[in-house]
Amino acid sequence: MKPRITVITIGVNDLEKALIFYRDGLGLSTEGIVGKEFEHGAVAFFDLQAGLKLAIWKREDIAYEAKVTLAPASPTEFTIGHNVSSKEEVDKVLEQAEKAGATITDPAHDTFWGGYSGHFQDPDGHLWEVVWNLAWEIE
């Protein structure tokens, strides 16, 4: 298959709370919650870079839609890697996330592969890695 990933949807317990974190806290652009008129349809999309969106959707709605069993939160299922252009920017983004209510699980530090990174968990426990990596060209 030709990969064309257009959306990363993360499961949340409280849509409004997640909206506030991503919109007001991290400053991601969004039209807010849409689809409330449909059962299991309430969702918010955030613009990432061109062609890619982040969506927040209730975990129970993912379970309903994908026909899987709703399971407890698990932080080791995935991480979202956010690349920035300097070490200072790593520090800034982590600070911004913490102010917005994130938990810094792994403060920024030099990595063994020559980069600089740290991790935070959003209010639903989802992990983000904020990373500066000289070897990965920023587009």
Add this chain to the structure above:
Amino acid sequence: MKPRITVITIGVNDLEKALIFYRDGLGLSTEGIVGKEFEHGAVAFFDLQAGLKLAIWKREDIAYEAKVTLAPASPTEFTIGHNVSSKEEVDKVLEQAEKAGATITDPAHDTFWGGYSGHFQDPDGHLWEVVWNLAWEIE
């Protein structure tokens, strides 16, 4: 922050098995497992569209690196949305995934919002939605 998501890392139990699924089964381009010489470093990257990669990494290594507790698998934490350009392509991708060892939890069907989609779980239980959506321009 200016969003620049470069990698979606998914936690797996068996790196080789996940590699076979994504490389041989789905046909995603990869250099295979790298970083074996580093403790907690073994990982494989797959090329998605420009500027975006999928990574597979052991769940226990995510836990170690991000300093969180290793938790049981949970299918309702996230989904990856893969957009295709026709209903037929949705069917084809789901068929390819199933042959590769995926579980089709939600067979392809017309959606209430005028699209056509289905879901599968990869060997580690991670959900993908394969979707045709006339309203979302394919880039």
